[in-house]
Amino acid sequence: MFRFETAGESHGQCLVATLTGLPAHVPVSLDALNHELWRRQQGFGRGGRMKIETDTVELVSGVRHGITIGSPIAMLIQNRDWKNWTEVLPVEDYEGSADKKKPVTRPRPGHADLAGGIKYDFPDARYILERASARETTARVAVGALCKQFLKQFGVEVLSHVIAVGPVRLERSATWDEVAALARKEEVLLGCVDPETEARMKEAVDVAYRTGDTIGAIFEVVAHNVPTGLGSHITWDSRLDGRLAQAIVSMQAVKGVEVGYAEEGALSYGSKVQDTIHYNKEERAFTRGANRAGGLEGGMTNGQDILVRGFLKPISTLRRPLESVDLTTREPKEAAYERSDVCVAPAAGVIGEAMVAIVLAQAFLEKFGGDSLQETCRNFQGYREQVRNY
Numbered sequence: 001m002f003r004f005e006t007a008g009e010s011h012g013q014c015l016v017a018t019l020t021g022l023p024a025h026v027p028v029s030l031d032a033l034n035h036e037l038w039r040r041q042q043g044f045g046r047g048g049r050m051k052i053e054t055d056t057v058e059l060v061s062g063v064r065h066g067i068t069i070g071s072p073i074a075m076l077i078q079n080r081d082w083k084n085w086t087e088v089l090p091v092e093d094y095e096g097s098a099d100k101k102k103p104v105t106r107p108r109p110g111h112a113d114l115a116g117g118i119k120y121d122f123p124d125a126r127y128i129l130e131r132a133s134a135r136e137t138t139a140r141v142a143v144g145a146l147c148k149q150f151l152k153q154f155g156v157e158v159l160s161h162v163i164a165v166g167p168v169r170l171e172r173s174a175t176w177d178e179v180a181a182l183a184r185k186e187e188v189l190l191g192c193v194d195p196e197t198e199a200r201m202k203e204a205v206d207v208a209y210r211t212g213d214t215i216g217a218i219f220e221v222v223a224h225n226v227p228t229g230l231g232s233h234i235t236w237d238s239r240l241d242g243r244l245a246q247a248i249v250s251m252q253a254v255k256g257v258e259v260g261y262a263e264e265g266a267l268s269y270g271s272k273v274q275d276t277i278h279y280n281k282e283e284r285a286f287t288r289g290a291n292r293a294g295g296l297e298g299g300m301t302n303g304q305d306i307l308v309r310g311f312l313k314p315i316s317t318l319r320r321p322l323e324s325v326d327l328t329t330r331e332p333k334e335a336a337y338e339r340s341d342v343c344v345a346p347a348a349g350v351i352g353e354a355m356v357a358i359v360l361a362q363a364f365l366e367k368f369g370g371d372s373l374q375e376t377c378r379n380f381q382g383y384r385e386q387v388r389n390y
Helices: 030-040 080-084 113-120 126-132 134-152 176-183 195-211 240-249 262-266 345-368 373-388
Strands: 003-007 014-020 058-061 073-078 157-165 217-224 254-259 277-280 285-288 306-312 323-325 332-334
Touching: 003 134, 014 134, 030 134, 030 345, 073 134, 113 126, 134 157, 134 345, 157 176, 157 195, 157 345, 176 217, 217 345, 240 254, 240 306, 240 345, 254 262, 306 345, 345 373
Parallel strands: none
Antiparallel strands: 003 014, 014 073, 058 073, 157 217, 217 306, 254 306, 277 285, 323 332
């Protein structure tokens, strides 16, 4: 029953998000929701759209007197830029509307423009890019923020940081305390926990700015204090690492995903990769020698922090356009330019947090169920007692 959907176009009236299946009595903070939307808009390298929009969410159903009531939650996020597009993208057609259109007939390499135009039989890519745009992720972040508030009731937190921008990479692991401290900052540059590395990342983005280019990045989402046993090994589609991977790759511009230290492990011997198992008799708890698996083994959480990385290709819209073809004349043309970002690294991390939180909330309810928060808490506490007595 747990599911979410989003609707809306980049320059339409608003974005819409619905979430069904969250239990009743979960406390909801509107300030916390809007703070997540604010975080998504931050970072060096963002485009002009971020100067227009100041995203805030309007809860229109499913939350009353500050708590969820068990019914579907619906949220609206207004697009301030809509006032400039009311005649370009009207709901109903009108006489002379064709003269107001802003067709996109020179598809951008790497974007959904050409494939979508062919698939849906549109003579230009306007309707395709309006929905394919990463503006849609604003609604995902709103849903993820609700899921974060649910998970917080059980001590689970989800945050992110940036580990690479272009050729500049953080050459060490980040601690949870560092990632948490980064999330508390009021000014966001590129979302890296190491100031010196972040300064070099900024230099790389500056080069892209000056040359009319864009630049890729890698972000890491960390889920902290996740209990053992979410997900399952028994079917292919219940394995949690696969579900997390799909959630991250569903994000616009993400072309790859890594759980734990997958690439490093693929280039190593087994004796160097597996996380050794130990037991603390005083605390009556199993421990690990490392966390190369990224908190997941056999499709299930193992009690360590979940580590999931997303690999962002450079944004497809360049101020220095690439080669393309005009859809009307079929002649060679430079690709179209729509207002865009140069680097979206920290924003992508926040979106990644939302997607991980959504998947974990779903897995949490599959494991512990409950129509109310109180029922879910009872089930969770009973399971914790079982784990302690294992």
